[in-house]
Every structure is written in C-alpha cells, then in structure tokens.
Amino acid sequence: MELIVIFISLFIGLVSGQYENERCKCICPSLRVVANESLPVKQSTSQTYQSQPNGNEPANNFYIDRKVYIDTVPPLKCNCDGFVLPQLTNVSSKEFCPLCECRFESRNTEIIRYVIIGVISIIFLLVAYMLVLALDSYMLWSRFFKRTPYREHFNEEMLVETGPKRSSTESIESTSQPELTYAHSRGVISAIGHEQHKWIRKVSEQRKNIYDRHTMLN
C-alpha cells in the first residue's frame, strides 16, 4: 500500500516520452531462417543493443535472433519493406518479407492513467470510510447504553428482524414521519447523518440475510 502512495506522489503528472500511443509491431522469423550459414552480422547495431540491459537473455545474438520489431512509424509505412528491411543488411525482401507480419496498433495512455489514478483514489476513499465506520461501531458498542439516539435505531432493527409481516398502518406512519421532522428541525449535516443511518441499517439488514441467516447468495 505504501509503495503505491509513494508511486502516486512521484508520478502524477509525469508521462514519459517513451510511452508512445502508436506503434508498428512486426513479427518476423529470425535471420537464421533466411540465411542458413552465412549469418549477416551488423556489428554496430548489435553493440548498441548489447549495451542495454536485456532481461535474462544473452544479448550477443540479439541481431540474429530477433523476431519482434517495434517502432513508431506512420501507418502506411508499417510493413516489412518499409520498416523492417532498412534495419537489416544482406537480407533480400523476397525471402524474408512473406514471413513477416506487421500490425499497426494504437492506445491511449492518458485514459489509462486517469482510470488507474481514479480507481486507486476510490479504493483509498472506501478503505478510509471503512475504517471510520469500524471505529464508529467500536465506539458504539463500547458505550452502547450511554448514547440515546442510537437506541431508537436499534429498536427499529429489532422490529425489522421479526420479518416483513410486521407492518400495519401504524408502522408505515412511523417509518415515513421521522424523515419529515428531521429535515425540518435540523440542518444539512444531520440530514446527511440521518441518510447515513438509514443506509447503515439497510446494509446491516443485507448482512444479516447473507452472513447470519444464509437465506440468500449462498
């Protein structure tokens, strides 16, 4: 988790030029296929590639073994003749190119970035809210009998537990009227608090259905 935080703080707003949004990707056989014995080795290229760390692959045969060619070229030039051949020497187009397969692809890193940052922040918000709720219910349990506003809410829950058969005209009135008085008498904050209580009650009802009574979603 902390690592992610560090990464977020480090990299928001940083899009490196390396991450292009378009590429031409060609997959060709290795050069061994076309030229059986006399392997054309272009020293200069192979050495520039050697200098880069290349995973766990020994790099000295990179030029010969290579099968994937990726670069940003215009879509029209994305074919074997226009893109792969200029990088190679001593290879004839007739032999090599029919085996090549080129694809032009595009993506949008901006969308990816915003989505990922959005997802991470939503998860953080949810986790934070979850902690608040957990703390709240802990406090609630620790002084259950001292706080009066909550007792009412618990009584109602007991009523709910007796099942859907409880309702008569009175109970409908009792559930619909408090909303009005709440909205009138207190400010916005208490209205939000009331909404939250309603929501918590609904969720605990769902929880009871699934985790305790096992009546649903088994």
Added chain:
Amino acid sequence: MDKDLDTELFGIGQYDDFHTIDWQRDIARDRNRHRSIVRRKKESLLESFRSKHDAWAGWLCVSLVGILAGNVAGVIDIGAGWMKDLKDGICPEAFYLNREQCCWSSNDTVLENYNCAQWKTWPQLLGIARASGFGYSFVSYIIYILWSVFFSGLAALLVQTFAPYACGSGIPEIKTILSGFIIRGYLGKWTLIIKSICLMLVTASGLSLGKEGPLVHVSCCIGNFISHWPCFSKYGKNEAKKREILSAASAAGVSVAFGAPIGGVLFSLEEVSYYFPLKTLWRSFFCALIAAFVLRGINPFGNEHLVKFYVDYTRPWVLFELIPFIFLGICGGVIGTLFIRANIRWCKHRKESKLGQYPIAEVLVVALVTAMLSFPNEFTRMDSSDLIRILFSQCGIADASDLCDYKRNFTNVNKKLSNNAEAGPGVYKSIYLLVLALIFKLVITVFTFGIKIPTGLFIPSMCMGAILGRVVGIVMEQIAFQYPKLWIFGGACSTGINCMTPGIYAMVGAAACLGGVTRMTVSLVVIMFELTGSVNFIVPLMSAVMASKWVGDALGKEGIYDAHINLNGYPFLDSKEEFSYTTLAADCMKPLRNDPPLVLLTQDSMTVDDLDSLLRNSHHNGYPVVVSRESQYLVGFVLRKDLQIALISAKRTTELYENTRVFFSGNTDIFPGGDGIPQPLNLKRIVDFAPITITDQTPMETVIDMFRKLGLRQVLVTHNGRLLGIITKKDVLRHIKQLSNEDPDSVLFN
C-alpha cells in the same frame, strides 16, 4: 373523476422487499398512463412535448445505460489489467501501466512476452538481480502470495462493509428479479460501486474466477440507477416496465464482457429474461450496440478489440474433425455436471455448517491456497483470460513458450509457417502442465464459486474447456503430422498446408465446457463466434455445445444458475420445466380444510375501524372484496399495501371517524352521508375489478401455465361463482416442491 384516476397516490404500485410483482396489474397501470398522455397530447405544447418524451424515453434510457455500461466495463478492464501485474512487478516510470503496456513501445525485446527493461519485478526492485537464483523465485513467490491474499481480503472486507449483495455471480438473482421478484438494494448504487471495484481486485488476486458474469449484474445496477431518474419515471415507478430496461441492460453486460453484442441480446433472451417482447428485443439490441461501441472507443486492451482473447482463424475444417469436437462436447458436459454437483454440495455445506460464519477467513484461505498452488505452474500463475488467449491462438513465429516448441523448418520460403510440425519436448511438458492445471482449476473453482466476493463463472469454465481442447488439439495435430495420408483427413493434410489447429480445439472445448456448466446453447455459440470473427466454425461449435447439453441434461437436469436458484429457494417459476402431476386448483388453494377462513372485505358494509383491525390482525398481502358476508360473490381484489396507503392518505386529507363507512364499489351515491352519519369513504380506485379467477376444478397444469405466461401474483378460486380461496405464486412453488418430495418450506419469503 378522470383526473382522479390519472393521478396515482404516492406509493401505489410499489412493492415491499421480497415480494412478487403482479405483471398484469403493472402493465395495465402503464397502459392507463399512456392513454392519458395520448389523450392530453393536443391540449398544450407542454403536453405534446410530454408525449414525445414518453415515446422516446425508452430508447434514450437504454442508450444511457449502454454508454454507462461501456464506460464502467472499460474502467474495470483497465483497472483489472493493471492490478493483475502488480503481483509481478511495476513499471516505475509510469506506474499506471501494466507489463504489456509498459513494454508496449520498447524495441529491445527479442521475442514476444518477454520482460523489457522498463518493467521491474519486485525482486529486482528489492535488489535481487539474478533471475535464475533460488532467492529470486522465492521472493517472487512470497510477494505473489501476499498480493493475492491482500487483494482478495480487501475485496471481502469491502463487500462485507458496504454492499453484501455484491458478492457472488449475480446471475441467479438477476434471473429471479427479472421473473418478477423484488430484492431491495440488490441493484443499488453501492452494489454497483463495490461490485465494480471488487471485480478488479478479485481478478487481480489470481483466484479462479472471472469478471464476465458479474458484469451482467453491474450493468443491471446501471439500468436500475438510470431508470430511477425523474425523467424516466415510467420505468422507475413501474416494476414491470423497469424489467424491460433491466433485460436490455443485461444484454449490454454480456456485450461488453465478451465484445459480443448479438450474443448479449441472445443471452438476455435465452438465459436471463422472463418476459421478452419484441420491443425489448430491439431495445436490447440497441443497448448492446451502444455499449460495445463505447467500449471500443475506450479500447482498453490496445488491440482494437473488445476482448482480450480475440482470435482470427481462416482455416476450414475437415469433416472428420466433428468427431473430436463432439468428444469435446461430451467431456464438457461431464465436467460441467461434475462441477455443478460438487459446487452445490459445497455451497449447501457452507450454508448449513459453521463454515458460513467465517466468510472473510474463507476468502483468505481460498486465496492463499490458490496462490500457493498456482504459482509453480506457469499456466495457472498467469491471469485466466491471458491463458485463454494463449490457448486460443495459433503459435506465431515469435512465440518462444514451451507450448509452441515445435521443430519447425523454415528453409523453404514457399511453405507457410503454420505448417504441421513435430512437437518438441516443450510441447509435451506443456501438456503435462496443462493437465495438472485442468485438475487444479476444476477443484479450486468448486471452492471458489460462492465465497463472499464477486465471482464469475464464465472465465474459469472456459479456461477448463480451453485446456482440455488444446490438449486434444495437440494430439490431433500430431496424428495428422505423423500420418498425413490417413483417409480420415480426406487429403486435407497431405498437401502440406496446416490442417489441424490446436487453437480451434481450445475454442470448441471452451464453448463445450461453458455449455456444460450453464446449459446455454444459442447465445453461447453466437458469443464464441463473435469472439473469433469467423463464420466457418459455427457448425463445430454447435455440435460441441449440443453434445455437451445433451450429456449434461442426461446426467443432471439443471444448469448452475438454476441449481443456485433452487439452493437459495428463490421464488422462480421456471418456464422450462414441465408439470406432470394431475392435481387440481382445490388441492393447492388456501385456505385448506382446517385453516381459518379467508379474510375478506365486503363492498359496502365495513367501517374504517373494521379495516384498521383487519390490517392489524392479519398479515396477508391482499384481500378479496365480496358483495357481502352472506353472499360471497366476488367483486374485486385489494392489495394490502394499497389499502394502507389509501387509508393513511384519507386520514390526512379528509375527516375520518371510526364509524365512517368504506365503499369498494362504484355506486356511493345511493348511500349519501346524512346528518349523524359521516361522509362515506370511497376506495374504488384501489380495487382491481378484474382479478383473474379460476374454478376449483381447474387442473394445476393450467394454473401454472397461467402464472408463467401471464406473470400473475395470485389467482382467486371460485366455486359456482362464490369465492372459495386464493392461490399465490408462493403456494404454487410450494405445491411443486411438495409434489417432487422436496422441502416446501425452502421457498423463500412472501
């Protein structure tokens, strides 16, 4: 009087939690509303605009559902794609990219699917550079397990805290809801948010589950959310109409899950929906189209396709191949049935034993075991949909994995690369690993499906089938390579072109296995064919799916979703099953012989006090209205909730006394309120004067047909014109259970 009928009381037509809806009544209400709009159309400009809005509201609503569903699916795809690679490492220069995207434009790899320089694995970040050492693998193993357990634990906690209804696949419940059942909060906003977020987490955790099935639930939540907007009140306030939107939404769900719009529409028709008129079909079509369009715009995989495992085959198939395809179908049916039986037994055990009390611990244990066992095998270590993609695809030139270790000979340029070739040792090793992976997946999915996090079933079952198919395909390919001139190949293999593609077998196997588990047919074939973009393989897919359905139906009669509906006892009246008993309506009717008599309303002799005490002392959901206690001829039917609402609103607006008389019929004028007598209350508007009635001699077969086809909530039973009793949907379900020797009390709720 007209105005009075047009404006409904607040709350009429709404149902309580876990109640069954009355399709006939809701549709009639909508027709009334529509008629009044049409009638007023010419009155003013506003009214004419209102009628225009009413006409296109359905299309507007489904297109909004489609747009939102496409966006949510895109977010889930991108998020899950990023998180799954967190187990392996991170892209330090752009943390939001997964491995494939991180290496997307790097030009320093020799082969496909190799780590590029930009991608850093966790051991590398911790300073262990040697990739081959024991320390490296051990550290990767530990970190893999930690991430896996962390992701699934977080998902389980989120589900438990915010939206318990977000767990599971959701399709059995959606089926029940669409058949006319109310589960409050099941399609709520919190369920939508939590299910979307947790889908990413659980797919990333490497558990054996998929996000495709739950996407149907997610998009139904979207449908519910949008239909509650004030401008779409004709859907939000009418449960029967809302289900039209939900049907379209479920089509959009499959459309974005598999990139198969037509498959989605057919899925909605075949598997999910209960009431599916042509209008809904077109709306679903449109909704699925919009959703696919939006998802394509987001392009979550960067491959211009809607799914990760899009493949493109051009090869024709040989007639002989139908035999292995049908064999795959049979295997799919057997695997499906095995899976269903084992899973249902385990779920029952969870429901009844102490195991059910530790939902989070169970998730953690399953995640731990999955991670520990799946890491050593490269095929189970990778994401399931990645594995499916690899199994579906042909071996390319740059594929260096063991699975593509063929002894190919490229010296002749005229020979295309897709020639048959002898398998190298890597292929045999892969077969061994794949078989292990199949067994592992089959066993672990039984324990995974049903734990309290969002779990989809499409991907794991497709994965099992694809493994099986690939193995069979490799065997066939090697036979064709060794004996190309065998008569069974009909000369197709002797010319040197490729005649057996293991990828196609994988695809057919996946369809067969998914068919065996879900018992879908048409929609499944269409989904698979849209995945592959090739019409050539419809017949192989059809034969495999048909074989798997036959074998599956022979071994066990219901698919996994129906089995879960039964397990939970949801009130779902399956239209596929036949009722073969000869009972009569009188056998099923309430009240039975020893029961207290039916609670009745009389049309003109009750007072407000009578009604209050009746409501207090009885708990029925509706009351028949009769002429009088002496002559019990039927007048109509009143729902309990409507009666409550009407009484409350009457108490608020007019002066009511205890002895105010209440009329349930049209002719109040005959009894005017005099001096001493208070003004009577007329509740005519809440009475249904055309309840469906049958006689006590009607066979149950007919009654059940009426319930299924008309979507009834209750019928009234009469004898010689006198009211005798009532049959509700629950009574019917109990009756069916009783006759088939099951516990009738397992049917849920009201």
